[in-house]
Amino acid sequence: MSQPTFYVSPEQQIKDRAEFARSGIAKGRSVIVVRYENGILFIGENRSKSLHKFAEIYDRIGFAAVGKYNEFENLRIAGIRHADVRGYAYDRHDVTGRMLAGAYTQLLGMIFSAVMEKPYEVELIISEVGNQAEGDQIFRVNFDGSITEESEYSVIGGAADLIGTALQDTYVPQMSLAESFKVCLAALAADPRGRDVDVDALEVAVLDRTRTQTRKFQRLETHEIRELIEAKPRKAQAKKTDDDSMQ
C-alpha cells in the first residue's frame, strides 16, 4: 500500500486553486462592459430582477461581476464602503476607478494566495466614466488579483472568450447606446449554452456622462430595454433623464 503524500508543490497548489476558481466562474453567464459615445454600457443575461450583477459604487464608477453571488456581493459592499469613506474623508473627486481597481486586486490577490482561504470564484470589472470619452476607463480584475486595463470593452464569465471574439468583429468605437446595445446582444448569443435572450432575462445599466446629476450610474428598466431593442439604427437613442433614477 502506498503512503499518501502530503507535500504539494507551490506550482501545483496555485494551479489547483486557479483551476478551482476557473471552473466555478465558467458555470456563470457572461457579461459585457463596453464604451459607447455617452459613456459605458453594462449588459448581461440575468434572470433575477433583484440579485444584480451590476452596481453603482460611486458617482462615476460602476461594478460588474460574475461568479459566486455571495462572494461578489461581499466585494461590492467592500468597494462601496471603501469609496464612501475615501470620498467623505477627502473629497468626492478623490475617489477614482483606478484606486478602486487597485484595492480589488490587492484584496483578491491576498485571498487567492491565503492558504487557509478558498479562492474567490469571481471576476470583476470596475469602470469609470470620464467627463469626455478619453477619460473612460475599464479595468478587469481576475480571481487571483491580476488586473488588466481594457481600452474599449471587456467580457467576463463562462463564455468570455467566445463572446469577446464575436464582439471583436462587430465592435466600432463611439456607437450610440442603441447600436452598441444591439452589437452586444448579438455577441452574447455566441454563448453555446445561450437561450434566446429575451427582455426579462437581461440586466442593463449605463454610466451616462450626459446625466445632469453627479451620480452617473443608472439601471435601465424593462420598458427602456424594450425601447433599445426596438430602436432603429442611427435614431435618437432612448435616454432617461430624471425619473426614477433612485431605483
Place this chain on the structure above:
Amino acid sequence: MNTDEISRVLLADPTSSFTQFLGRTSPEFLPVQTLGRSGGDLSPTATTIVAVATEEGVILAGDRRATVGSMIAQRDIQKVYPADEYSAIGIAGSAGLSIDLVKLFRVELEHYEKIEGTPLTLDGKANRLASMIRGNLGMALQGFVVVPLFVGWDRVRNRARIFSYDPTGGCYEENGYYAVGSGSVFAKGSLKKLYSSKASLEQAVIMCIQALFDAADDDAATGGPDVLRRIFPVVVSVTAQGATQIPESQIAEITDTVLAGRMTRPDGPEAQL
C-alpha cells in the same frame, strides 16, 4: 492591505449605515463628539431656515448669514442642501458641526441606497437624522447646538412633508410650514399670515423669501437679501420629480419683486381681516 484589513473590510458587521461603519473603522473622521469644556464661541452660528409645503411639493430656504456674537462671520454661507434625490436639509446652529452633519447625512442616505439597492423611506431618513442629532447631544450641552429642518417628497404617501428636531433628537412632523433658528419666531409669524396649502410652488418660494425678510427685519443674526453684493437666500424645491436647487437668477428676480413691494409697504403684504 494585510489579512487583518481584509477581514475588517469583508467581515465588518453587516450594517447599511455609513455612520456606524465609519465609527467602527475610522472614528477619527466622524464629527467631534465631545470637547470636555463649554466652547460655543468657537464656531460661528448659522441662523434662519424656513420651509413651506404645498400640494405640489415643498420649498426649503435659508438666509446666508453666519455670526460670531455680534460680528458677521460670513455673508454667503450655504445652510440649505438637497440631501438626496427626494429630500432636502437645512441647518441652523453651530456652523462647523452643521456642515459636517449635512455632509455625513448625505453620504449616509446614498450609502444605504447603494448597499440595499433601494432608498430609505422618507420616515426612515427622518429617523436616521434624529439619531444623528441625538449623537450630538453632548456637544449641544457644551454650546454647539445643531437644529436641522428636514423636508422631502414621500413617495409612498405621495405628498410633501416637513420634519423638525430638537437637540435631544426628538423628531416632529410639522403641518404646512415651519422655521428654525434665531429668526424663526419672526419667520413663523410671517408665514402664519401668508400660508395657504393651495398655493403654487412659486407662491411658496415667495412666502419663504417674505418670511426670511421678516426674520432679518427683526433678528440681527439673520441676513436679509444683500442687494449690493447680489447675495440671495438659497432655495431648494422638492416635488414628485425630485429635489433641485432653484437657480440664483430666479431667486434674485423674486427677491427684487419682494423688495419693490416693501418699498411701498415695509412690513410686507397686508393680510385680510
